[in-house]
Amino acid sequence: MVDVLLSIPGLLLIVGALLVPMLPHAPRQAYMLALIAGSGYLTFGIETGVHVTATLGGLDLILVRAEAMTKPFALVFHLAAALNVFYAMHDANKSTPTAGLAYAGAAIAALFAGDFLTLFLYWELTAVTSVFLVLAGTGARRLGAAMRYLLMQVGSGVVLLAGAVLLWRDGTGLTLQALDALTPAGLCVLLAFGIKAAFPLVNGWLQDAYPEASPSGTVMLSAFTTKLAIYMLAICFAGFTPLIYIGVAMAVLPIFFAAMETDLRRVLAYSLNNQLGFMVIGIGIGTELALNGTVAHAFASTIYQGLLFMALGAVLHRTGTAKATELGALAKSMPLTAIFCSVGALSIISFPLLSGFVTKSLTLGAVAKEGYFWVWLAMVFATVGAVQHVFIKAVYLPFFGPSRKRLKAKEAPLGMLVAMGGASALCLGIGVYPEPLYALLPYGARYDVWKAGYVLGELQLLVFASLGFVVLSWRGVYPAPIDTTVLNTDYLFRRALPRATLAIARPVLRVWFVVLGGLKRGVLQTLKISEQASRESGLVSGIASIGAAAGIFLAMFALMLILRQVM
């Protein structure tokens, strides 16, 4: 029993989470950190290859298998889980850490799944554990958001299972490996991964649900689900060219929505979507350098995106709002949070010496090397988008911008500061000395990000984009934040689909009721006439009329039989 617990990565966290709600506050924190450290130690020793197999009803399952890119993902999942414990330390709430730990465990276990059935199990487990993080929010909208989130997540699992069944039927087997996307099974699997990776049109759940969770819940959510999907896409669909263009859409479209959005945690959810786009482009390119870029970027972005969600979560925790319309000059009251948040923002816009620069540049370099000019240009444009919605909108204006009346805040609690400090240190550490991260990457391909010319180009891009903001704000035409709802793709199933259904159903129902009403009147009329006619003094009260009535009845009966035959 203990053997099984220790040999399957992540299982320790899933089973260990059951004890979490029973422990008092302080021992609970120590217990969770010990579990994560133990799990990290066990997981990090796993070498590439198949380790644990099982058979179930004639199916060969691979419970534990490590690929070349498993280790960096497993490492960053453990790091994120540990930082999340610190971040949520101030909170007496027990459901969030319990669900969060089991969720992290399920995501880690999924990384090591070697077949589609095992993956399906953990894929659904990440869904049902993480929904409690959305439910732990405080807003009135969280219930609906949680249900929609669960529908999409479990729906993704069902499509994955369908793909697995088709693979099994085709004789391909259940092994998790490179797939042909242009088969029914491949399409199912691609869609299942695509939902969780927030592909265009199926991305609505991300911006819908993540900002409704509690501050610590959102931080936990931001780390695992989408990066697990990226990992699986890289395993199964590396080099599938359409992914390049799906990735471009993911990198570019959200930046316009982020520019319009007011809820800053929702802005970050769009920004997460934009980052995933870069990774999907790398998977679509599929060269060793591009895949290295995707893995490195996934590693770094898990941390800096988490850091940004942490900082805005701390703002929400202290001020009760994360809306751009209500925030300003917070650096005075929350100086440390402001510094950490700036580190996260500079990382995401890939400022040199920070983690985004040394990781995203790999993918950019791979795209340029393969000669995809427009894709490359779109990625540069998407970086300008990040300058606008993260650097200026989510960090500069709330922390350093004009102050707001009635806004009171104090510095974030110690646990939050420790988590943000740790994440900032990682961003800086990776940015200054990326070699240990590069050593973890699956392939030997390298790219010199430090060429002076490249650094200069990047700096020019960032500084002149910021100047764009200065000029627009001087001219008084930089749009002020307005508290609105920005329609996202979740509009499709929240409004468009119900409306379309009603639009079709209404005329059909109208015709149906007209026909039915006519028939009813007809029958009543007939009854009335025959009733009058059959009275003692009536028209057909004689014996002959019975024969006539029987004749009519038989004719109707025959007509009915014929109609039945025809229909």
Added chain:
Amino acid sequence: MAKPRPTKFTSANGLRLLLALAAFLLLAEVFVHRHAYFALEALPLFFAAFGFLAFLVLIAVSWLVAKWVTRSADYYDTPEGDA
């Protein structure tokens, strides 16, 4: 709802720093050879011009699109919305 004030960039020091940085980066272009994959990228000051223009385009496009895709803040809170 109060009429939203246009956002102003108010920090004088921030502005000085940004302008100094911009001037330095423009000057550096003379001394540093940028290795380029694409012809367009090789143009002098490509990144500076692209960064500045892309920012303006981004704001203009999202300002235009906003008319189509923004609704009142409580749009989804009512069963059938306001559209």
